[in-house]
Amino acid sequence: MSRWVKPDVYPLMAAMTFVTGMCIFQLTRNVFLNPDVRVNKAHRSMAVLDNEEEGMKYAEHALRKFLRTRPPEVMPAINRLFAGDRPE
Template sequence: MASKASRWSPQWFRPEILPLFLTVGTGLGISGFAVVRNFAINPDVRLNKEDRKAGILENYEEGQSYQEHSFRTLLRDRRPEIMPSFNDFVSKPK
């Protein structure tokens, strides 16, 4: 009689579903990062009662620092392309 582990493994670990697991896992990771980032440092989200009592705050400096994060400042001077060298190779004549 086969053990439970030997029956379970071929049923769930098929090679053709691994890209699906990878895609769903990546999507969950990105959405989890966005939720944690917004809850942790977004100036418009207030979780404790004292901050919510304050109402609408005029905190433009804090909002500007949230919007202009380090990844955005890193990419500010670059062209908005994924593969610029390949695009140049394909599109520009020799």
């Protein structure tokens, strides 16, 4: 096996493994949590689902609620450093 996998390929393999893992995570999350995905037969038989409450719960998740209260800054300390008052 060492003949086929060279050390130069390790970073590429790591990046591809990470991206594949992210894709699998997102697909699994959508199948289990997205209110528009219909897995069981009871929901597939209805043309329009009456699941407004479930849709709002999906759209307004805890991370989005937390970020709504935070200022839109990536690095607040660096922003304060560069935007601070300077002596003239």
